[in-house]
Amino acid sequence: GIQVEQSPPDLILQEGANSTLRCNFSDSVNNLQWFHQNPWGQLINLFYIPSGTKQNGRLSATTVATERYSLLYISSSQTTDSGVYFCAVEGYSSASKIIFGSGTRLSIRP
Amino acid sequence: GAGVSQSPRYKVAKRGQDVALRCDPISGHVSLFWYQQALGQGPEFLTYFQNEAQLDKSGLPSDRFFAERPEGSVSTLKIQRTQQEDSAVYLCASSLVMGLAGGLGANEQFFGPGTRLTVL
Numbered sequence: 001g002i003q004v005e006q007s008p009p010d011l012i013l014q015e016g017a018n019s020t021l022r023c024n025f026s027d028s029v030n031n032l033q034w035f036h037q038n039p040w041g042q043l044i045n046l047f048y049i050p051s052g053t054k055q056n057g058r059l060s061a062t063t064v065a066t067e068r069y070s071l072l073y074i075s076s077s078q079t080t081d082s083g084v085y086f087c088a089v090e091g092y093s094s095a096s097k098i099i100f101g102s103g104t105r106l107s108i109r110p
Numbered sequence: 111g112a113g114v115s116q117s118p119r120y121k122v123a124k125r126g127q128d129v130a131l132r133c134d135p136i137s138g139h140v141s142l143f144w145y146q147q148a149l150g151q152g153p154e155f156l157t158y159f160q161n162e163a164q165l166d167k168s169g170l171p172s173d174r175f176f177a178e179r180p181e182g183s184v185s186t187l188k189i190q191r192t193q194q195e196d197s198a199v200y201l202c203a204s205s206l207v208m209g210l211a212g213g214l215g216a217n218e219q220f221f222g223p224g225t226r227l228t229v230l
Binding site: 045 | 143151152153154155158166168169199201217218219220221223224226
């Protein structure tokens with residue numbers, strides 16, 4: 001099945017810093033989503049981005065489908081950005097399964 | 111409803127007990143998914159429904175796990191004779207459709223808050 005790898009696994013930054021999180025996937029995808037899992041466990045939708053670039057406030061994401069990767073950018077980090085960021089994909093050949101990466105744990109220090 | 115809801119939020123069971131976890135998807139969403147998330151890991155797919163039909167149950171870890179969605183809306187995940195290794199957060203998600211049948215974005219999944227199951 002499709003493999004999803006995220007990097008880095010852990011990231012510790014000072015408030016105000018910028019960061020880039022990466023998601024590599026091993027096959028063509030129907031769907032790619034970025035989620036933020038907050039300290040209470042809720043998965044919050046950040047982006048639905050099987051291809052192209054989107055921006056939402058301090059966050060933006062780019063997926064290059066032909067090269068099988070996606071990037072999530074966080075600018076001017078705030079302590080509330082802390083948590084785990086997941087990339088999840090639905091492959092063309094594995095319809096109905098959405099596969100999650102292992103996540104990037106982001107800690108923003110005040 | 112406004113979002114996906116799940117109940118109970120927390121469940122403590124003694125080993126060997128049966129448990130039932132409920133999911134209310136977003137109104138009008140055709141597709142419903144169950145995931146299991148172990149501590150420190152990403153969610154893992156368990157099963158998928160399109161309306162009342164269970165189209166994929168390949169992720170269910172054993173025959174002690176059973177899911178249903180009899181009227182194509184609310185779903186229940188049942189675990190029989192719970193074991194300690196069943197302790198995890200169980201997440202439910204829904205989407206308008208599956209795949210690209212409904213157009214781009216129609217297969218975006220939205221998650222509920224999860225049920226944290228602890229088996230003693």
